[in-house]
Amino acid sequence: MTGQARRSLRGKASGSTRPALLRPLNPVRRRTEEVVERIAAQITDGQLSAGARLPTEQAMMTAMGVSRTVVREAISALRARGLVTTRQGAGAFVSSDADRQPYAIDPEGLGSLDSVIEILELRTAVEMEAAAIASERATAAQIKAIAKAANVFSRAIAKGDRAIKEDFDFHYAIAVGTQNSRFVGFLEFLGGLIIPRQSIRTFDGKAELQTRYLESIEKEHQAIVAAIGEHAPRKAREAMRRHLVNGKARYKQLADELA
Numbered sequence: 001m002t003g004q005a006r007r008s009l010r011g012k013a014s015g016s017t018r019p020a021l022l023r024p025l026n027p028v029r030r031r032t033e034e035v036v037e038r039i040a041a042q043i044t045d046g047q048l049s050a051g052a053r054l055p056t057e058q059a060m061m062t063a064m065g066v067s068r069t070v071v072r073e074a075i076s077a078l079r080a081r082g083l084v085t086t087r088q089g090a091g092a093f094v095s096s097d098a099d100r101q102p103y104a105i106d107p108e109g110l111g112s113l114d115s116v117i118e119i120l121e122l123r124t125a126v127e128m129e130a131a132a133i134a135s136e137r138a139t140a141a142q143i144k145a146i147a148k149a150a151n152v153f154s155r156a157i158a159k160g161d162r163a164i165k166e167d168f169d170f171h172y173a174i175a176v177g178t179q180n181s182r183f184v185g186f187l188e189f190l191g192g193l194i195i196p197r198q199s200i201r202t203f204d205g206k207a208e209l210q211t212r213y214l215e216s217i218e219k220e221h222q223a224i225v226a227a228i229g230e231h232a233p234r235k236a237r238e239a240m241r242r243h244l245v246n247g248k249a250r251y252k253q254l255a256d257e258l259a
Contacts, residue, residue, distance in 0.1 A: 032070050036078060043084075054093065075191070076191030077193070085188075086191075128244075131174055131227070131236040135228040135232055143228060146170070153166040157218060
């Protein structure tokens with residue numbers, strides 16, 4: 001589609017783009033997928049131009065009749081496809097190169113055990129070194145932020161929460177602690193997709209199994225925090241490796257238990 005055609009479409013849609021985006025969803029379809037499709041279509045058609053700010057989480061929740069989790073999962077999926085970027089405290093924006101997607105991870109392809117393991121292997125390769133670097137470079141304030149994120153995760157699971165956002169925030173805090181924007185960008189690119197239980201709802205109706213799983217993660221998080229706090233790169237690297245390798249083993253075991 002030419003730039004002129006897109007401008008024409010935007011002109012015709014003037015005053016109606018947001019209402020179209022914010023109309024109620026069809027309850028029959030998977031809600032996250034429909035939110036993703038709706039926003040992606042308006043970006044592709046040029047109704048949402050590069051740099052445009054998406055409606056707030058609350059606006060989408062209210063107008064579409066979906067939960068905050070659905071909205072966040074949709075934004076993570078759009079970010080993984082290279083269609084949107086997020087700025088902390090500012091919201092989500094249409095990517096300036098949304099037309100050019102050299103690499104993307106399709107969230108619809110992450111619903112299998114094999115795909116979850118692939119993501120965990122990718123994360124292991126990157127996040128082991130991120131933990132080691134953070135142990136050497138993180139400031140006192142950044143180490144405190146990593147520890148705080150781990151504690152927030154602990155409080156969330158104590159309340160019975162799935163703690164997907166809290167889990168992501170912990171790993172994101174470590175990326176920030178590397179003081180390397182590429183590690184931060186990698187985590188932002190994947191977003192919540194790095195958390196396997198967002199893609200595979202393994203624990204539906206299995207509260208005891210979920211509790212056991214999350215408590216194991218909690219202990220591993222604390223080991224990572226301790227190693228980073230000690231400025232011990234080898235320990236930090238090994239603690240992160242153990243965490244992610246254990247995660248892969250847990251998902252294989254859970255698949256067997258639930259078979």
